[in-house]
Amino acid sequence: MKALxxxxxxxPALALAQQQDFSKxxxxxxxxxxxxxxxxxxxxNIAASVGPDGILIVDDQFQPLAEKIKAALAKLNKGKLQYxxxxxxxxxxxxxxxxxxxxxxxxxxxxxxxxxxNDQKIFGNPVPALPKEGLPVITYDNAMSLFFNxxxxxxxxxxxxxxxxDTVVYFTGSNVMHTGDQFVVDTFPFFDMENGGTPDGYLxxxxxxxxSLPPGVKIIPGHGPMAxxxxxxxxxxxxxxTTSIVRAKRDAGKTLEQVKAEGLPEKYKSWGNxxxxxxxxxxxxxxxxxxxxxxxxxATPAKPAAPKK
Numbered sequence: 445m446k447a448l449x450x451x452x453x454x455x456p457a458l459a460l461a462q463q464q465d466f467s468k469x470x471x472x473x474x475x476x477x478x479x480x481x482x483x484x485x486x487x488x489n490i491a492a493s494v495g496p497d498g499i500l501i502v503d504d505q506f507q508p509l510a511e512k513i514k515a516a517l518a519k520l521n522k523g524k525l526q527y528x529x530x531x532x533x534x535x536x537x538x539x540x541x542x543x544x545x546x547x548x549x550x551x552x553x554x555x556x557x558x559x560x561x562n563d564q565k566i567f568g569n570p571v572p573a574l575p576k577e578g579l580p581v582i583t584y585d586n587a588m589s590l591f592f593n594x595x596x597x598x599x600x601x602x603x604x605x606x607x608x609x610d611t612v613v614y615f616t617g618s619n620v621m622h623t624g625d626q627f628v629v630d631t632f633p634f635f636d637m638e639n640g641g642t643p644d645g646y647l648x649x650x651x652x653x654x655x656s657l658p659p660g661v662k663i664i665p666g667h668g669p670m671a672x673x674x675x676x677x678x679x680x681x682x683x684x685x686t687t688s689i690v691r692a693k694r695d696a697g698k699t700l701e702q703v704k705a706e707g708l709p710e711k712y713k714s715w716g717n718x719x720x721x722x723x724x725x726x727x728x729x730x731x732x733x734x735x736x737x738x739x740x741x742x743a744t745p746a747k748p749a750a751p752k753k
């Protein structure tokens with residue numbers, strides 16, 4: 445029961461995707477910069493590169509929305525969908541693979557294909573494997589580039605953060621970055637510890653991404669509105685402070701129940717109004733943060749040798 449409550453607190457669309465009514469969901473697009481547009485509907489944000497080479501998309505939300513996504517793309521460009529890039533395996537970002545994989549090449553980090561090809565669990569709830577047509581056909585380990593619509597599109601893998609297969613996509617000419625769920629706007633993040641994610645890894649990854657941001661970059665987050673560097677810096681500051689608070693309380697011997705009862709500073713209350721509620725976030729930190737490294741005890745000075753007689 446606790447696992448189900450946690451899953452529902454995480455995101456009802458993930459736990460109830462098969463029963464959810466998507467008929468009233470609108471898929472809308474908005475220009476970002478250069479060749480890139482941002483599509484929103486239900487699930488993870490989509491980036492779309494449109495131009496003379498056709499269409500490339502980053503993530504594809506839930507499978508029942510595939511036809512609506514197709515219609516939105518057709519309004520932007522009549523060209524063929526050539527590539528689908530998956531930022532990670534969660535099916536609010538990859539559900540459309542089974543439709544789009546029949547016409548385009550799916551690209552993802554190695555571990556994403558492994559997870560999509562096999563049954564998984566989130567908060568203990570089963571997530572079935574995708575059929576063959578929904579699986580990536582091009583994979584990579586740490587990084588790769590595609591050259592499409594007149595610009596280099598760089599894919600960079602950040603391990604052990606949100607999951608073990610997270611990729612950040614950077615459109616070099618348009619100066620647009622899609623972060624997947626390695627960054628979400630003004631909400632507590634999800635560390636999928638059943639599938640290789642860790643709070644420490646997430647924090648380290650986000651710190652590296654912030655340091656790498658080009659001037660003026662526009663950011664498409666995994667969830668939330670279009671963002672900029674200051675939004676990511678705010679998320680990083682929140683992560684640093686909240687992880688420090690929880691680690692210190694845990695190291696002081698406080699129980700998880702005590703940590704939840706004390707909560708976080710008032711300024712972070714609104715961060716629990718979206719996917720991850722504050723109690724769930726605190727539990728993930730409490731259980732997932734690595735133990736504090738204790739300083740090595742100073743070496744005992746050697747006794748001076750007795751004088752020779």
